[in-house]
Amino acid sequence: MISYGDFMSNFEEKEMYLYDSETSSEPFSNLVVNIPSSFDGYVFSKICRDTIGLSSTNPTWGDLYRYTNHELYYIGICIYKEMDYDIPNAPYSEKMWSLLGKRVLKNCLIPNITLIKDQKNKETGLLSHIILDNSLEDLTLMNNLLFYKFERQDLSKLHSVIPIQDLLECVKIQINNEQNYIEVESQIIQTLLLDSITNNSDRHSNNWGLVRNKESNHYTLGLFDHSSSFIDMISEKKTSTIDGWTSTYSSVTSQPKRSGIGDFGNNIVTYLCNNYPNICKQFMHNLNLELENFYEDISSAPYYIDKRRLQRNISHKSIFIDKLLKQIEQDDKGGR
């Protein structure tokens, strides 16, 4: 059996037929019959809008099929994100983060991303493949766990910037199993490291959550929405970076932030290296093993994604972290 990704490079974009049963006067099968047999692309059959207010862009859930050689192959459920085209390179960032995340955060659930030629916007669009099997698993977003720790008024004082330790406490209460918590804690620390290294500025509490197996009650960290990553790393400088790092929605202390701006990546990684040196060392080891493969993964990305700039930026950050870890090891030895 061929898989939909066979014979396609990571950044190949194909066209997509959109089918909406609510507005279409014809059944789905008619649409398929009427597709020219030479068509080589995707068919997306809309299921519903994301109606529970988790997204500002109101994406659409649907069934994705690949149409090629006059045949329709079912791929699976995806969310079709009509991108904010004011953010240049957003679909590519989302795709690149997915490729890197899958390599480095092997135990987390990260969506596959399919890039498409978006006929409506005449730009590149994207589909994010669902990270869970609804019949076996459920998803609780971090946002829904924060009430273990915060009264509603206190939560609003944080302006969406969540102290890392408070988040971990909430996750621990939810998981209620020491061994499983240790696994997810490590996944969270490593995600915060990768977010810092990739300048992902959008890890707010609706962009990650816990996927639970309904039978075993085992939890795994799920991650999505990486379209605001690689800020200032793949194209010219934006004003939002300081010394090459962006802020995200996490803080290393429990002091509420006035502005809604979290700590910058260099502060986050310093905090994590000091408090979780073994996890950070293991992470850096994996990152170094996988970087060359990742650069190979993105070799087919469009020319205006500045891969040299990206490599330089990642290398600066990994040197910064390696130095930190060495320093901490030396201080530990000196203190003994």
Ligand SMILES: Nc1ncnc2c1ncn2[C@@H]1O[C@H](COP(=O)(O)OP(=O)(O)O)[C@@H](O)[C@H]1O
């Ligand atoms: N691949 C996925 N699997 C499962 N849920 C997803 C996936 N992608 C997005 N979601 C859900 O849909 C919501 C909106 O998607 P997101 O990628 O965050 O788009 P937006 O940029 O509009 O915020 C997320 O908060 C999450 O709950």
Ligand SMILES: [Mg+2]
């Ligand atoms: Mg989102």
